[in-house]
Amino acid sequence: MSRTRIHNFAISLDGFATGEPQTLETPFGHAGQRLHTWMFATQYWDPSGSDGVDNAFARRFDHGMGAEIMGANKFGPPGWGDDPDWKGWWGPNPPFHTPTFVLTHHPRPPMEMEGGTTFHFLDATPAEALEVAREAAGGLDVRIGGGATVVREFLLAGLVDHMHLVQVPIVLGRGVRLWDGLEAVEEAFDVETVSSPNGVTHLTFSRRAVA
Numbered sequence: 091m092s093r094t095r096i097h098n099f100a101i102s103l104d105g106f107a108t109g110e111p112q113t114l115e116t117p118f119g120h121a122g123q124r125l126h127t128w129m130f131a132t133q134y135w136d137p138s139g140s141d142g143v144d145n146a147f148a149r150r151f152d153h154g155m156g157a158e159i160m161g162a163n164k165f166g167p168p169g170w171g172d173d174p175d176w177k178g179w180w181g182p183n184p185p186f187h188t189p190t191f192v193l194t195h196h197p198r199p200p201m202e203m204e205g206g207t208t209f210h211f212l213d214a215t216p217a218e219a220l221e222v223a224r225e226a227a228g229g230l231d232v233r234i235g236g237g238a239t240v241v242r243e244f245l246l247a248g249l250v251d252h253m254h255l256v257q258v259p260i261v262l263g264r265g266v267r268l269w270d271g272l273e274a275v276e277e278a279f280d281v282e283t284v285s286s287p288n289g290v291t292h293l294t295f296s297r298r299a300v301a
């Protein structure tokens with residue numbers, strides 16, 4: 091059974107998944123790289139990095155994944171829809187290596203990249219997008235890649251089976267919050283936490299089986 095999974099999604103103590111403003115120069119706004127320094131220190135990211143608990147979580151990102159769904163603001167800075175040459179932040183060989191569906195109200199033709207990533211642009215509800223992505227994933231899982239708005243939409247629709255969050259001990263104060271409108275969302279999940287020696291907390295939300 092193909093599952094819907096979220097991995098390595100980092101939030102501040104006050105629940106922000108990005109700062110502001112999001113621009114070409116500052117994709118995470120005033121958060122800079124602070125939400126992801128834990129990951130840059132792992133072997134998953136850098137061969138000379140650590141092989142501890144953070145690495146064990148980080149490397150689950152790719153495993154068994156057949157497609158990704160992301161939001162328009164993860165794909166590019168405000169206004170990318172006006173630039174026909176914008177192909178995402180990641181260069182010619184993006185790190186997804188699967189069909190990747192960008193939810194946007196300004197769809198454009200698909201873009202085939204190196205390394206197995208093809209960007210498809212969809213104006214669709216979460217359920218419709220998931221149906222298309224599942225088909226493309228060929229029985230493998232579908233990752234919801236963020237940002238916060240899209241993760242929140244999928245949680246609200248009850249379409250997330252597994253979510254790995256990384257709570258980073260910083261207070262951002264402003265940006266895009268994950269939790270707004272999600273009161274008691276945890277009740278549908280078994281929640282586990284693991285503290286890492288470097289100060290972040292890994293939270294896993296695994297959807298409870300319906301009795």
Ligand SMILES: NC(=O)c1ccc[n+]([C@@H]2O[C@H](COP(=O)([O-])OP(=O)(O)OC[C@H]3O[C@@H](n4cnc5c(N)ncnc54)[C@H](OP(=O)(O)O)[C@@H]3O)[C@@H](O)[C@H]2O)c1
Pocket residue numbers: 098099100101107108109112117118119125160161162163164165193194195196212213214215216235236237238239240241243266
């Ligand atoms: N903390 C992390 O681990 C993490 C992970 C990934 C990304 N990020 C960061 O998060 C930020 C982006 O997050 P965000 O919350 O601002 O935005 P987002 O979730 O990436 O994208 C939201 C946008 O996607 C489009 N969209 C969403 N749902 C749609 C639907 N059902 N149909 C059609 N279009 C839809 C809309 O854009 P339009 O109306 O403009 O088309 C909407 O404004 C970036 O800074 C990114 O770097 C953080």
